[in-house]
Amino acid sequence: TGGRGWLTVMALMLGALAFTKSEGTLLALLTAFAAVLCRALQTADRQTLPREALVFISSLALALLPTIIFQIFFAPNSHTFINGLTSTLKPASLERLRVVLYFWGIELLSGKWNGFWLLSLAGLILGRGKCLRPALRMIPLTLLLYCLAVAGVYWINTFFEIGWWLANTLNRILFALTPAVIFWVFLGLENSASADKIPAVKPRR
Numbered sequence: 001t002g003g004r005g006w007l008t009v010m011a012l013m014l015g016a017l018a019f020t021k022s023e024g025t026l027l028a029l030l031t032a033f034a035a036v037l038c039r040a041l042q043t044a045d046r047q048t049l050p051r052e053a054l055v056f057i058s059s060l061a062l063a064l065l066p067t068i069i070f071q072i073f074f075a076p077n078s079h080t081f082i083n084g085l086t087s088t089l090k091p092a093s094l095e096r097l098r099v100v101l102y103f104w105g106i107e108l109l110s111g112k113w114n115g116f117w118l119l120s121l122a123g124l125i126l127g128r129g130k131c132l133r134p135a136l137r138m139i140p141l142t143l144l145l146y147c148l149a150v151a152g153v154y155w156i157n158t159f160f161e162i163g164w165w166l167a168n169t170l171n172r173i174l175f176a177l178t179p180a181v182i183f184w185v186f187l188g189l190e191n192s193a194s195a196d197k198i199p200a201v202k203p204r205r
Helices: 004-018 022-042 049-063 065-074 094-108 116-126 138-156 162-197
Strands: none
Touching: 004 022, 004 049, 004 065, 022 049, 022 138, 049 065, 094 138, 094 162, 116 162, 138 162
């Protein structure tokens, strides 16, 4: 909502995020998709939308050049990936998917987080839906898409034993999302508190 300048800055930041690791590339692309989708659904000025999209996409493409060049010419071949959808030796079974989803729930309720995820849920509830107002919908959409994509990778890549893989990596992935979750909860609560302070206006007679 800040204009083309902010779209360019966002695209450049996503390009820097994409250069970190494969998880960063995935998160950057999903964030870009969520940003374009939410912007298209929110804006009332359909004439400026194509120009804004062109600025954002072209800036993002430019920012992704280092990542694209690295992946094509310098990145080593992955020796830790087996496509379970096509593999007959290690197929992506429904039992593996069940383990992924079950472990995800156990991890969110684990004592190692000291109730962080439960407190975050409580904060979202106390926000009374303000966390889902149009200006913030990009955050939960990005988080949802990223979590679904990560769960899909755990299920499809059958190279690793799933229990060991989840136990050693899922907590790090969730930890990387905590700043965004805190920011989202804070904006929802802050907006809700501001709304409570606005006095009711009585209609004139």
